[in-house]
Amino acid sequence: MMRVLIVDDEQLAIDRLAGFLSDIDGVEVVGNACNARAASQAIVELHPDLVLLDIQMPGRSGMALAADLPAEDRPEIVFVTAFEHFAPDAFSVDAADYLLKPVRFDRLKQAIVRAQRRIRLSIAAAQGEKVVAETSRYLREIWVSVRDGQVRLDVELIEWIEAAKDYVLLHTATRSYLHRISMSALEEKLDPEALMRVHRSAFVRPSLVEKLERPGKGSLNLVLRDGAIVQVGPSYVKDVLRRIGPAPASQ
Structure with missing residues (x-):
């Protein structure tokens, strides 16, 4: 079961995401937070596998929070924002995905699947396994x-x-x-x-x-x-x- 923390300063946005997540198998919402400070504490206490993280919030931004998370035991991050211009910064902090509001169910589900795969691959890498890809005569x-x-x-x-x-x-x-x-x-x-x-x-x-x-x-x-x-x-x-x-x- 994937444990998900929702972070957004708007309750309606939290409710919308929670509603979508309730229709996705293998997902459990373990909590929510309305700002970066509360989110940081929740991550320590709840140990979520994935954080759905708004970027623009009162006080510290979601981007700053993600950048400061320690590499060890870091949850997967999926940014949820109304602004597409944050995308370069989002992927620079190794986000699993970047969703634009209003979030569509199919894109949220895709992000969940992607985060689940990243977790599995991380575990496999820790066990010394390797992912091998085939070559191509075109751009490889x-x-x-x-x-x-x-x-x-x-x-x-x-x-x-x-x-x-x-x-x-x-x-x-x-x-x-x-x-x-x-x-x-x-x-x-x-x-x-x-x-x-x-x-x-x-x-x-x-x-x-x-x-x-x-x-x-x-x-x-x-x-x-x-x-x-x-x-x-x-x-x-x-x-x-x-x-x-x-x-x-x-x-």
């Missing part, structure tokens, strides 16, 4: 920024990609990385068989698509294994259906 790795410098990200670990103004968000099973590159430049470097462009603002790993949704005439959404929903651009629908759609029924 990307240097991405993290809290204390840069790391080499294996492209095989990327599950989907979305545009974020002058950056892209590279979503893996355990966290997202912010990387400065255009979508068109990235498309030239990626193996289209592994990461297919499905929108001018998104790439998806086809093997992770579990469901096709049609919310309206001519529109198409892809539901990934971890619950993320990715919209397909109108000009990409035919190619996506040809590639990953159901096979036509035999006559």
